[in-house]
Amino acid sequence: MLLVMGCTAVGTGPDEGSQPAAQRPRDSATSATATMPPRPVAPPEVVTDTRSNVVLIVADDMRFDGLWVMSSLLGLAAERGVTFERNFVTTPLCCPSRATILTGLYAHHHGVLKNDPPQGGVEAFDDRSTLATWLRDAGIRTGLVGRYLNGYDQEETPPGWSSWFALWQYSERNGNYFNFRVSDQGEKRYFDGKPESYSTRVLGQAARRFVAEEPVTPFWLYLAPRTPHSPATPDPLDLGIFKDRELPLPPSYDEEDVGDKPAWVRENGRLRKNELDEIENLRRRQLESLVGLDREIGALADALRADGRLDRTWFIFTSDNGLLLGEHRLDPGKSCAYEECARVPLVVIPPPGAVPGAARTDEHLVANIDLAPTIADIMGVGPACRSTVAAWCPCSRFPPRLGATRSCSRHGAVGRKAVRGLAYGGPKLVDLGGDDELYHLSSDPYELRNLASAQEHAAERSRLTAHLHTLRSTPPGQEPPHLP
């Protein structure tokens, strides 16, 4: 029985029954006699580690506007949570984004540009130096539960992971919601189509098992469900709960005038009735599937609360990319620079006392490149990552340094590249090799009026284009210049 309830137990002496009575400090005092000098009191055995734990939850294809259905997460965040309103993924596509989350590097630095080989997928990823290896080298338990990288379908566990419960990706067609395989600590297992085999439930159980297995050593848990990726199959318990719900649609939905847009958007007609129905069905299923994920987050928090560790555990919730749902006449898709693809939720819930202040929203520009160095720093291994991630990543503190507030997107699949300004609602340029886009997000948050061809914005456009090229040619580990 070495279970210690909470960090307050550290240094207060061994728990009852963990040591023979003769070694307890009070016994050494009572056994001292007048003829013998008092025996030095041994410091109490440290039976736990006071470092924080981190739970990182990465949803799959979740838009920035879906958090409202997640009542357990919002309940956890109600006291101290920081909700980042301007959080972006630097490459809005599953595999490049997940490689970025694991390394703190842009896709043009880690080299995973697509979901499939040769320029993408698990085979293109150099797994020798990741957040997992930095943390494990520092004696932290590292556990992956859920999705690793596209194309992963083997028993082998990559370097750095002490615990491994990874979805095989071969059954992408079903979205890994039912009838899927996992590698469970290097052993292949199959889950069928029964409700209790619903993958988000199975992953929730595996996450609770990981934290329960070893209650003393600090841990990083990377929980990566398939929810709410298409086909966005909800838990049978939640099927249909938002079927008739009125949901607001943005002005860019099935955009009326796309004459301002580049050719790849301009060539689309208005969405047809069947397309709109499919989009609305997917929107509802996504929200319903998130309710099942939220339930598992609540159960994990309850488990940590029950054994006293919730008060020294960070919860970080985000997504690997967003998703278009009819904006600009576009079918559901993600590899684009529009806000619906690149902007994703980020909720950070620190333990009590770790960050001053109460719950709030934060408008600093942050991105998925910030996650690995921030988590490394929270767990006290910041220097391990400083040599590999871009030097201007915030390797030092949370919230991220203001100096890191720039974002550069590169979309390997179609060659779209984008840069956005530092200021809230500032300019955003999408470089398409001539057929470009420029939006002023403060006055046009739905990206309805492309200003790239307007003469009065020509200087701004060339300034942003030049800055984008400078950012992209800056090697990792070097400070890129500030946007002039």
Ligand SMILES: [Ca+2]
């Ligand atoms: Ca994804």
Ligand SMILES: [Ca+2]
């Ligand atoms: Ca327009």
